[in-house]
Amino acid sequence: MMKRITPIGLENMERFDLLPLLRNGVQVHYEGSIDKQGYNADWDWWLYQDREEWVIFDHVGPGCLYNFVQHRYPESEEPTFKFYFDHEDEPRVVIKPSEFGSKHPFVTPLADAYIGPEDNGRGPIRVIRSFVPMPFAKACRITTDIRLKGAAKGDGGWGHVVYHAYADANGVSTFTGSENYEGLLQMWSSVGEDPKPRVYVESQTIHPVEIKPGEAVAVFEDHGQGSIVSITGGSLKQDETRELWIRATWDHHEVPDIDCPLGTFFGSELGMNPIGVLSHGQTADGRCYHYFPMPYWEHARIELVNRGDGPARLPLLEVRSTRDRNPIYLRGSTGYFRTSPYYERKATPGADSIIARLSGRGHLVAGHITGHARHAGIISCEGDVRVHIDGGATPRVESDGSESWVCYGWGFPTPPETNPSSAYDGLPDNPWSMLRLCSGDWYPFLTELAFGIESGEFNNQYIEHSGILFYYGVDEPGMVLTDQLDIGNRASEQLHEYRYEGSRGYYTLESAYEGDHDNKLVRDTGHETEGFSEFTVSIRPENRGVRLRRRSDQITGRQRANVYVEGIPVTEKCWYYADRNPYKRWLEDEFDIPASYTEGKKDLRIKLEYVQAGETRAWNEFYYWVYTIL
Structure with a gap:
């Protein structure tokens, strides 16, 4: 029996340094309240009724739950969720929405509740979300005691589950609720600090960086095998977030592996407010950080490129790297850290905006999407995210609205908002910019991944999108x-x-x-x-x-x-x-x-x-x- 080369479930999320490893026998899936007719009625969330319970998720085979979200009006009757594992008759978890954030192991910051604003009578809305990893060796089923349907204020609510399915159960231990989450909770409580295990580093500090218009300045170069541990810097001006670009090339590749605006690299495409997740972002005082590990085997070169009309100056930029021969980063079974080509701001009337098409083998670990409507005051967040993997015609991952992809679920009325796995910036509802980290529920692909987003309820609105994806990958198909x-x-x-x-x-x-x-x-x-x-x-x-x-x-x-x-x-x-x-x-x-x-x-x-x-x-x-x- 082939052994899985990396931990799963809790260990998968605790070991942030394992993200570059390419995984066999893993697929990402979504189950949720998607309008079956293709419009915007994304509020019916049930599969079938089993005795007195409504089943909202049902999977047979080994896997792991990574993201559970439900939205509802406070006036709605509060449901009771039950999580059944491995065909058992009794649930291992019984929890109400009001208990998310406080009932072990669904405690802050791994799980919480987000209360939206009144928003001119549309709200408030209650969103509960969980990123608690819950593996299962044989099966998993989630039920609720009330039927989740309808959009009126007394109706039950809507939501989604994102999970991994495994080809086999090697190494899978079914969730019990008694797992020790202290290490993961500590990591998630320390956003802005490096989530990886400490390693010996050789650091190179550039202080300051001055770049003329059209100029590219190398800020790091190394010959041999190594890995970038972190890239950090001082605060960025708003125009610098778009005009200064970072470009990185690993192992003499013809096309740069990283090529994107510096602001997007540090988690904020709009640059209006400091936001940050576990992997990258800006702290409240403006310090920029990026902690995705970036292994290479022959050569690494990182440059800053000034695409603006005037000179640019960074007060501080530090690139930390290690030359340790880390045995977990084996060439051929490890992906390069890459960005998709930056999707410049534009509209695609009547069709999804295809933010990126990735090819080869790898897994998506983060995405940045920004939306601009024509006028202020327009609600422009209703478009569903749709991800097709390996050429499949059916979307593998969807969302009931743009904001649900980042687990907020009630528009973007109160920027900035941030939690360790997702955030958004902008002005109320327009423009908005969302960031999602997939540290546990990364999206694996073996030949290609296409990431698109609707413009409005059913591509019936004029919205200009821009964005980029972060992923680990190699050119060869899997x-x-x-x-x-x-x-x-x-x-x-x-x-x-x-x-x-x-x-x-x-x-x-x-x-x-x-x-x-x-x-x-x-x-x-x-x-x-x-x-x-x-x-x-x-x-x-x-x-x-x-x-x-x-x-x-x-x-x-x-x-x-x-x-x-x-x-x-x-x-x-x-x-x-x-x-x-x-x-x-x-x-x-x-x-x-x-x-x-x-x-x-x-x-x-x-x-x-x-x-x-x-x-x-x-x-x-x-x-x-x-x-x-x-």
């Missing part, structure tokens, strides 16, 4: 497409020796996927069975697991199947998708087969055995993509 099975295509079915029992027949569907292209119809023919289907696919023997992607009809939720590989059941999990969408019916979901079932094989016989769950009547399948994980 998986490759090795086979495709087109259900309903006789030649493809024969080629893959497709067979089934318990057939309910073939049918043709014309519908759309959720997301930016939900007005584009796709027509395909598929098959459904209340028994099983099986087929043979080609992979590479030198694999680290296999990923199956399926196009299916999500008119009903709780699609479930047991998975067999060469006749052997995959015991770590079943293929299960609990949500549904009767309007935008196309879904692309995935199943990662652990390497223990696939190593050394060039062909696999896959069997999918339908398991009845809830309202489903059969397992449906229209298309399969087969990826070999490298």
Whole structure:
């Protein structure tokens, strides 16, 4: 069985120095109150009813919860949330929104409550949020005792869960509530200080830095193997946050790995107020800090570039580095710290603003997004964030509004606001600039990641966006497409020796996927069975697991199947998708087969055995993509 190379859950968040390591067998997912018709009614948050409880999250297989958020009016009835783990009948956590911030382990600053303003009668709103890591070896389910639906002031509220799903349960110990969070709490209570374990550093201080217009000045250069520990500096003037850029190149790469405005690098794209999260930002007195570790193996060069019309002067800039041969940063299994190309301020009328498209293999660790509406006083935060990973047509991560992505959930009426994992700056509602750190719930990708955001409720508003993503990555992809099975295509079915029992027949569907292209119809023919289907696919023997992607009809939720590989059941999990969408019916979901079932094989016989769950009547399948994980 392949071992996971890094800790998970609590250890994953405590060891900030492990962020550069590339991880196998991890996917990020979102479950929440997204309007199924693609508009702005993002307030129905339930999957199904189970006896007297409403299920809002349901996952089968190993994973870890990292972010839990609920918004509601104070006039709404207070729900009771119950967290069930590993198919247990009794919940391990029972908690009310009023207890977030004070009930162990959901204590400040890992969990808290944010109260929005009156905002001309729209508010106030109560937002509870938790970043407490809660791993599980077999399954997790979250319920509430009232149905969370409706936008009126007496209704129940809305929210989301962001979590990791693992290919196997190696190293996973299910959450008990008795874990020792003291180290993590201390780290999260010390924003502005370096969250990494202390290492021996060689520091280089530039004092001061003066740069002429159009000039680039090197502030750090090193030959050999090392890692940047921190970059800190004095206060920045507002114009310097945009006109001074930082550029870093690792190991003689042709394209700089970091290339962005200095203000954005230090957490504040607008530069109106000092805001900061655990990894980077500005303290209340204006001191700038950046603590993401940045390993390199041959060479490092960091420059400041003056893109303004006048001279620029920094009173202090310090780059701290280490030459220690840290064994955790092994070349090939460690990503370079990088920024996406800076997305210059512009509007994309009628379509999502695609802030970045990342390629290769890696994981996103932070994002900065800024929005400008045409006029003052316009609420411009309703656009959903939508993240597509590895070319999947269904968004893997979404948000019910821009502000919900950073876990505030009631516009941007009171800047500046900040907590250890997210913050926002600007003027009330316009312009706004949001910052999200993903220290636990980073977004892994094996071939690409596309990060977009709507302009308004359903791309019906004129908003100019700008922004950037921070990530760790390498250019080489982490998986490759090795086979495709087109259900309903006789030649493809024969080629893959497709067979089934318990057939309910073939049918043709014309519908759309959720997301930016939900007005584009796709027509395909598929098959459904209340028994099983099986087929043979080609992979590479030198694999680290296999990923199956399926196009299916999500008119009903709780699609479930047991998975067999060469006749052997995959015991770590079943293929299960609990949500549904009767309007935008196309879904692309995935199943990662652990390497223990696939190593050394060039062909696999896959069997999918339908398991009845809830309202489903059969397992449906229209298309399969087969990826070999490298």
